[in-house]
Amino acid sequence: MDTLIRGGTVVTAAGQRRADLRLVGERIAEIGAGLAANGGERVVDAGGLLLLPGGVDGHTHLDMPIAPDCATSDDFYTGHRAAAFGGTTTHVDFANQQRGQSLRETLTAWQRRAAGKAVIDYGFHLTIVDPTEAVMAEMAELPRWGVSSIKLFLAYKARGMMLDNEQFFRLCRRAAELGLLPLVHAETGEIVDLLEREAIAVGRVEPRWHATVHPALAEAEATQRAIALARMAGSALYVVHVTCRGALAAIAAAKAEGAVLYGESCPQYLFFTEDDLARPEFEGAKFVCSPPLRSExxxxxxxxxxxxxxxxxxxxxxxxxxxxxxxxxGRERFDMIPNGVPAIEHRLTLLWHFGVNQQRFSPERFVALTATNPARLLGLAPRKGALQPGADGDVLLWDPNATWAISAATHEMAVDYDLWEGVAGRGKPHAVWRRGALLLEGGQWFGEAGRGRYLQRKTATQNGNG
Ligand SMILES: [Zn+2]
Known part of the structure; x- marks a missing residue:
């Protein structure tokens, strides 16, 4: 059914205005003042509410196996449902290559994980851990498969995922030829692994040692090196999960010199510190992720x-x-604790309350960070990340006055704890549309498994920016 949303304030990365918005089929048909009802469509009163573009989460790991008997606890249904409750209507996950696996096999395996379950729209970064000559050649196919970005690790040497400098440089150079955007996990893999082995060997096995063996300087060093290698290769670079001053300084300095460089951070790094890893009764394990939590x-x-x-x-x-x-x-030793935290549901609400309500930045900046920039950088613009005619009808009816309080007892994520247990704030989605279909309204769920769609993301070359 088509929808006319009337009397709200439309917020984009560029500004705000009072306007009506019409959804026809899967798209935004028009935005303007005083749009007339055609009859037949549903009319929604948005008085006192904001209209925001559906959130785009560029970094998630749904149904990701880390061992034969252990995978992330949200699959492509529960994770999508939780994301939508928090206002995210698109995400880009990771198709992780195994050693010896072709990129085609890799992508197909991950597309199967999402098939039949997806509710929101999704794409995959291709994680390359084994860049053989065959894989370097096969990279030419990625644009045709709708993959505009690759993920490269300078960490996790012992797990066989770390690239050396030559491999990293050659992958960046190949990415630049093809218009692909490399994403990097930047930590000095050799040193982190060494410090981890040494800590375990002397009985430093509690969760808090996880932070000690992943020093901030390791992230700063690898960030600086990744930037330099990408620039030598003539490539753009996107640094994932930036956590510390040293890495930010490297990014800021290279940006000032004109490097084509992007950075992201994640909610856990804004709210918690390495002290949380020392919580008693093994509670610190809940906070184990890499890079680790840092300082205030x-x-x-x-x-x-x-x-x-x-x-x-x-x-x-x-x-x-x-x-x-x-x-x-990982009860007996911290290096066996699965790395990662649940956050997909809380990204927008936390950033709105602690960013916009606390006047750290504007609603427009909030939209840029949560939707418009990730859509543009990850090859999803102009379909995603913006409210404009012709774009997909991914719309949040945002109630800036609605209050919320977080608890594992009431959250939607399929996990038995919440890092933000007891945290409260103001501002959340009252209703969520994905490609014109209502997923959520007033806390009631209308989403259906299998309706989310794989997205053909565009490379910089295909976008004409190359
Ligand atoms: Zn990740």
Missing amino acids: ADQAVLWQALANGTLDAFSTDHAPFRFHDQKAR
Whole structure:
């Protein structure tokens, strides 16, 4: 059914205005003052409410296996439902190559995970851990498959995922030829792995040691190196989950020199510190993610970077593992704790309350960070991330006065704890449309498994920016 949303305030990355918005089929048909009802459509009164573009989460891990008997606890249905409750209507997940696997096999395996379950729209970054000559050649196919970005690790040497400098450089150079955007997980893999082995060997096995063996300087070093290697290769670069002052300084300096460079951070790094890893009764395991949580000083600089443009996007790195039986795998030693935290549901509400309500930045900046920038950088514009005629009808009817309080007892994510347990705020989606279809209204769920769609993302070359 078509929908006319009347009397709200439309917020984009560029500004705000009072306007009506008409959804016809899967698209936004028009935005303007005093749009007339045609008859036949549903008319929604948006008085006192805001219209925002559906959120785009550029960094998630749904149904991601880390061992034969352990995968992230949200699949492509529960994770999508939780995302939609929080106002996210699009995400880009990761298709992770196994050693010896072709890129085609990799992408197909991950598309199967989403098939029949998806509610919101999705794409995949292709994680390349084994860049053989055959894989380098096969990369030419990625644009045709709708994959505009690759993920590269400078971390996780012991797990066989780390690339050396030559591999990283050659992959960036190949990405530049093809208009692909490389994403990097930047930590000095050799040193982190060494420090981890040494800590375990002397009995430092509690969760808090996870932070100690992942020093902020390792992230700063690898960020700086990744930027330099990408620039030598003539490539753009997107640094995922930036957590610390040293990495931000490297990004800011290279941006000032004109590097084509982007950065994201995630909610966990704004709210928690390494002290949370020392919570008693193994509770610290709930906070184990890589890079680890840092300091309050780092949090302050991250907020500034989100506001001033050093960072471009706000994603989640959503990688939920249940406390009672999954995080518990590392009860005897921290390196066995599955890395990752649940956040997909809370990205927009936390950033609105603690960013916009607390006057750290404007609603327009909020839209840029949560939707417009990730859509543009990840090849989804102009379909996603903006409210404009012709774009997909991904619309949030946002109630800036609605209050919320977070609890694992009431959240939608399929995980038995919540990092933000007891945190309360104001501003959340009252209704959510994905491609013109109502997913959620007043807390009631209308989404259906299998209606989310795989997105053909466009490379910089296909967008004409190449
Ligand atoms: Zn991740």
